[in-house]
Amino acid sequence: MFNKILIANRGEIAMRIIRTCKEMGIKTVAVYSKADADSLHVRFADEAVCIGPAPSNESYIKMSNIIAAAEITNADAIHPGYGFLSENAKFSKICQEHDIKFIGASASMIDQMGDKASAKATMKAAGVPTIPGSEGLLDSLEEAASLAEEIGYPVMLKATAGGGGKGMRAVWKAEELEKAWEDARQESKAAFGNDGMYMEKLIEEPRHIEIQIVGDSNGKACHLSERDCSVQRRHQKLTEETPSPFMTTALRKKMGEAAVKAAEYIKYEGAGTIEFLVDKHRNFYFMEMNTRIQVEHPITEQVIDYDLIQEQIKVASGEKISGKNYFPKLHSIECRINAEDPHNDFRPSPGVISTLHFPGGHGIRLDTHVYSGYVIPPHYDSMIAKLITTAQTREGAISKMKRALEEFVIEGVKTTIPFHLKLMNNPAYIKGDYTTKFMEDFSMED
Numbered sequence: 322m323f324n325k326i327l328i329a330n331r332g333e334i335a336m337r338i339i340r341t342c343k344e345m346g347i348k349t350v351a352v353y354s355k356a357d358a359d360s361l362h363v364r365f366a367d368e369a370v371c372i373g374p375a376p377s378n379e380s381y382i383k384m385s386n387i388i389a390a391a392e393i394t395n396a397d398a399i400h401p402g403y404g405f406l407s408e409n410a411k412f413s414k415i416c417q418e419h420d421i422k423f424i425g426a427s428a429s430m431i432d433q434m435g436d437k438a439s440a441k442a443t444m445k446a447a448g449v450p451t452i453p454g455s456e457g458l459l460d461s462l463e464e465a466a467s468l469a470e471e472i473g474y475p476v477m478l479k480a481t482a483g484g485g486g487k488g489m490r491a492v493w494k495a496e497e498l499e500k501a502w503e504d505a506r507q508e509s510k511a512a513f514g515n516d517g518m519y520m521e522k523l524i525e526e527p528r529h530i531e532i533q534i535v536g537d538s539n540g541k542a543c544h545l546s547e548r549d550c551s552v553q554r555r556h557q558k559l560t561e562e563t564p565s566p567f568m569t570t571a572l573r574k575k576m577g578e579a580a581v582k583a584a585e586y587i588k589y590e591g592a593g594t595i596e597f598l599v600d601k602h603r604n605f606y607f608m609e610m611n612t613r614i615q616v617e618h619p620i621t622e623q624v625i626d627y628d629l630i631q632e633q634i635k636v637a638s639g640e641k642i643s644g645k646n647y648f649p650k651l652h653s654i655e656c657r658i659n660a661e662d663p664h665n666d667f668r669p670s671p672g673v674i675s676t677l678h679f680p681g682g683h684g685i686r687l688d689t690h691v692y693s694g695y696v697i698p699p700h701y702d703s704m705i706a707k708l709i710t711t712a713q714t715r716e717g718a719i720s721k722m723k724r725a726l727e728e729f730v731i732e733g734v735k736t737t738i739p740f741h742l743k744l745m746n747n748p749a750y751i752k753g754d755y756t757t758k759f760m761e762d763f764s765m766e767d
Contacts, residue, residue, distance in 0.1 A: 322345070322347070322634075322635075322638050323347055323397050323398040323422065323634065323637075323638060324347065324348060324395075324397055325347065325348040325349070325350060325367075325394065325395060325396045325397060325398075326338070326342055326347055326348070326349055326350070326396060326397075326398045326399070326400050326424070326634070327349075327350040327352065327387070327390060327391045327394065327396035327398070327399045327400070328349060328350065328351055328352070328362065328366070328399075328400050328402065329352060329381070329387050329399050329400065329401045329402070329405065329406055330381070330400075330401060330402030330403075330404070330405055330407075331353065331354075331357050331360060331362060331381060331690075331701065332360070332362070332690045332701070332702075332704070332705075333688045333689050333690045333704070333705075333706065333707060334402035334403055334614075334616075335351060335360075335362035335366075335402060335690070336361055336362050336365065336688070336689075336690050337402075337630060337688055338400050338402060338630055339351070339362060339365050339366055341628060341630040341631050341634070342634070344631070345631060345634065347634070348367045348368075349366040349367050349368070350366060350367065350368045350369070350370060350390065350391070350394045350396050351363050351365075351366035351368070351369040351370070352369070352370050352371075352372045352380075352381070352386075352387060352390050353369060353370075353371055353372065353380075354371070354372065354373055354374060354375050354376075354377070354379075354380035354381060354700075355371060355373070355374050355375055355380075356374075356375035356698040356700055357698070358371070359695070359696070360690060360695075361690045361691075361692065362690060368394050370390040370393070370394065372386040372387060372390055373386055375698060375700045376700060377405065377700065377701065381405045381406075382405050382406055382409075384406065384409075384411070384412050384415055387399070387406070387412075388415060388416070388419055388421070391419070391421050392419070396421065397421060397422060398421060398422040398423075398424055398634075398637065399416055399421055399422070399423055399424065400424040400425075400630075400633070400634070401423070401424070401425055401613070402613075402614065403613050403614055403615060403616055404702065407425060407612075407613040407614075408425075408426070408431055408435060408611070408612055408613055409431070410428040410429075410431040410432045410435065411428070413425060413426065413427060413428040413431055414428035422637055422638075423637075424591070424633055424634060424637040425591055425612065425613055425633075425637075426589070426590065426591055426593065426612035426613070427590070430587065430589060430590070430612060431612050433587065434587070434609075434610040434612055435612070436481055436482070437479060437481050437482075437483065437519065437609055438455075438457050438458055438481045438517070438519050440607075440609060440610055441454075441519075441607065442456065442457065443586070443587060444583055444607040446586070447582055447583050447586035447587070448582060448586075449579050449582060449583045449586075449595075449607045450579065450604070450605060450606050450607060451606055451607045452521040452522050452524065452598065452606040452607070452608070453472045453521070453522040454468070454472065454476075454519060454520045454521035454522055455468055455519045455520045455521075457519065458481055458517045458518065458519055459518050459519060459520060462498070462499060462502050465478070465498060465502055465518070465520055466495065466498055468520055469492065469495065469498060469520065470495070472520075472522050473522070474492065474493060474494055474495065474523075475491060475492060475493045475494075475522075475523035475525070476491075476492050476520050476521065476522060476523055477489065477490070477491055477492070477520065477521050477522070477523045478490045478492060478501055478502060478505045478518055478519075478520055479505075479518065479519055479520070479521060480505060480506075480508070480509035480512075480513065480515070480516070480517065480518060481515065481517040481518065481519055482509065482513040482514075482515040482517065483509060483512075483513065484513075485555075485556055485557070486555055486556030486557075487508055487509065487512045487513070488505050488506075488508050488509030488512065488513070488518070489505065489556075490502075490504060490505040491523055492523075493523075502518070505518060506518060524598045524600045524606065525600060525601065526600060526601040526756045526758070527551075527598045527599065527600060527756055527757050527758075528549060528551045528565070528567050528598070528599040528600075528756055528757065529549070529550045529551045529553065529558075529596065529597075529598060529608075529757050530547050530548070530549050530550070530551070530565055530567070530568070530576070530597050530598075530599050530605070531547065531548050531550060531594040531595065531596045531597065531611075531615070532544050532545075532546070532547050532576055532577055532579075532580035532594060532595045532597070533545040533546065533547075533548065533592070533594055533615070533618070533621050533629070534580050534581065534583075534584045534589070534592070534593055534594065534595060535591070535592050535593075535629075535632055535633075535636065535642050536584045536585070536588070536589040536590050536591065536593070536636070536642065537590060537636050537640070537641050537642045538590050538636070538639060539641060540585060540588045541585065541641065541642055541644055542581050542584035542585045542589060542642070543581065543642055543643065543644055543645055543646050543647070544577040544580045544581050544646050544647070545621050545625060545627060545629075545646075545647045546563060546564065546573065546577065546621065546624075546625070546646075546647055546648050546649050547563060547564060547565050547568060547573060547576060547577075548561050548562070548563045548565070548594075548615075548617055548620060548621060549561060549562050549563065549564075549565035549566070549567065549568075550617065551755055551756055551757050551759065552744070552750070552755060552759055552760065553757055553759075553760060554667065554760045558616070558617065558657065559656075559657055559737070559740070559741075559744075559760070560654065560655060560656045560657065560741065560744065561617040561620060561654070561655045562620065562652070562653065562654040562655070562715070562718070563620045563621060563624055563649055563652070563653055564624070564649045564652065566715060566752075566753025567599065567603075567753065569603070572599075572603050572605070573648070575605075576597060576599075576605055577646055579595070579597075579605070579607075580595040581646070583595050583607070583610070589612075590636060590637075591612070591633055591636055591637065592613070592614050592618075592629055592632060592633045592636075593610060593611055593612050593613065594610065594611045594615055595607065595610055596608040596609045596610065596611065614629060614630065614633060616657070616704070616707070617655050617707075618630075619653075619655060619686060619688055619707060619709045620653035620654065620655045620709055620711075621653075623651065623653040623686065623709060623711040624649035624650060624651045624652065624653045624711065625647045625648070625649060625650065627647065651711050651712065651713060652711070652712055652713070652714055652715045652717065652718045653709060653710065653711040653712075653718060654709070654710055654715075654718045654719065654722050655707055655708070655709045656707070656708045656709075656722060656726070656737075656741040656744075657704050657706075657707055657737070658689075658704070658705055658706040658707065658708055658729070658731075658736055658737055658738060658741070659703040659704050659705065659736065659737045660672075660697045660703045660704075660705050660734050660735065660736055661703050661735065661736070661737055662735035663735075663737050663739055663740035663765050664735075664739070664765050664766075665735075667737070667740075668735075669699065669703045670697075670703075670734045670735035670736070671696075671697045671698060671699040671703075671734070672696070672697055672733055672734045673694065673695070673696050673697075673733050673734070674691055674692070674693060674694065674695045674696075674697065674731060674732070674733045674734060675693070675694075675732050675733035676693060676730060676731070676732035676733065677691065677692060677693040677695075677730065677731055677732075678728070678729070678730035679729065680708070680724070680725035680726070680728035680729045681728075682721075682724075682725075684710055684711045684712050684717075684718075684721050685708075685709070685710055685721065685725050686708075686709040686710075686711070687706060687707070687708055687709070688706065688707040688709070689705060689706035689707070690705070691705045691706060691731075697734060705731075705736070708722070708725055708726065708729065708741075710722040710725055715753070719745055719751060722741070722745050723742065723745045723746070726738055726741050726742045726745065727742065739765070740765060743765060744763075747763070
């Protein structure tokens with residue numbers, strides 16, 4: 322087991338990792354930018370090292386500074402959390418070269434699964450259902466047009482290096498293809514320096530359902546059931562729940578088996594998720610793999626009583642997984658509380674938190690790094706807390722979430738609490754009748 326872990330991240334996930342490390346008797350090192358000098362993760366870690374100014378490219382994603390911090394503190398492992406360097410193959414490789422264990426996927430695994438076209442080909446070879454589309458990158462508009470006719474409109478153009486919805490275009494008929502092709506390539510080139518495109522059949526009325534998996538160094542994997550992440554805005558998740566209200570027992574078993582098959586085929590080590598799109602007929606298709614811990618991992622922990630961060634650390638140190646597949650016993654919902662104004666197109670709202678009151682009570686979990694007087698910096702992601710409620714039933718979890726949101730007071734900045742309250746009272750959401758298109762018809766002003 323590791324003696325000391327450096328956490329190459331900030332905010333609530335850094336606090337989350339520190340807590341598990343303390344419970345395991347492992348020393349921790351926090352790294353921080355000058356903007357985060359007063360953050361809680363800096364206070365609660367055993368040691369803290371400033372790694373640069375506020376911009377993340379000069380601090381949290383500056384690999385040389387993080388490796389230097391690990392070496393001067395004698396950290397024998399680095400946990401990257403999510404975002405920043407968590408899925409960076411170069412950083413994973415540098416850690417290995419410096420004899421520091423990267424608590425995440427290997428460089429080759431990140432490369433293999435990070436490129437969407439190669440990931441799809443790998444999953445197809447593993448026997449996991451994939452969305453009909455191009456075998457690899459498209460060479461020309463003419464090839465795209467021919468393939469679209471073959472698989473049938475509507476289709477989706479996607480950037481192979483894409484993420485966050487960039488480089489994606491839905492095409493409903495042949496006349497729209499040329500403009501979509503040019504726009505998607507230009508956007509992808511500007512965002513990622515790569516204009517490679519591939520095409521997939523557009524899944525109608527899709528649900529975004531992911532399966533949590535854990536694999537060990539012996540090539541064994543297990544799944545920890547599903548999370549429904551379909552409530553999204555501009556491809557960014559707003560709330561998640563487990564189990565999915567759309568899932569059946571048979572589908573859960575089938576998707577879980579497919580996810581384990583995928584993980585074992587690539588000999589995946591660590592925690593990760595196999596992301597699927599599920600159509601209205603409950604056909605499911607591989608979408609992508611995330612080779613890291615997810616923002617929404619707490620809801621899985623709540624319904625099966627399982628510490629995923631601890632499992633990540635154990636697997637990274639060479640321990641075997643249990644090999645058992647887990648299924649939810651309870652129902653859990655997570656609302657991402659962002660410093661954004663939902664009445665003003667979710668515009669970011671950095672600033673000073675003047676008043677703060679946290680909700681509490683049975684079945685309430687709050688993962689956060691903020692406190693009264695905390696200054697939310699404008700340089701990073703706007704998420705400031707994750708509110709998780711857990712109950713025997715979905716109705717109970719929704720009821721508990723409503724009560725917790727009403728009890729949650731944050732003043733000084735705008736937050737998404739009003740949005741989540743409105744969502745929890747939305748008839749379609751209450752019925753579990755939502756897809757990834759749900760937010761297109763949702764209005765704060767109704």
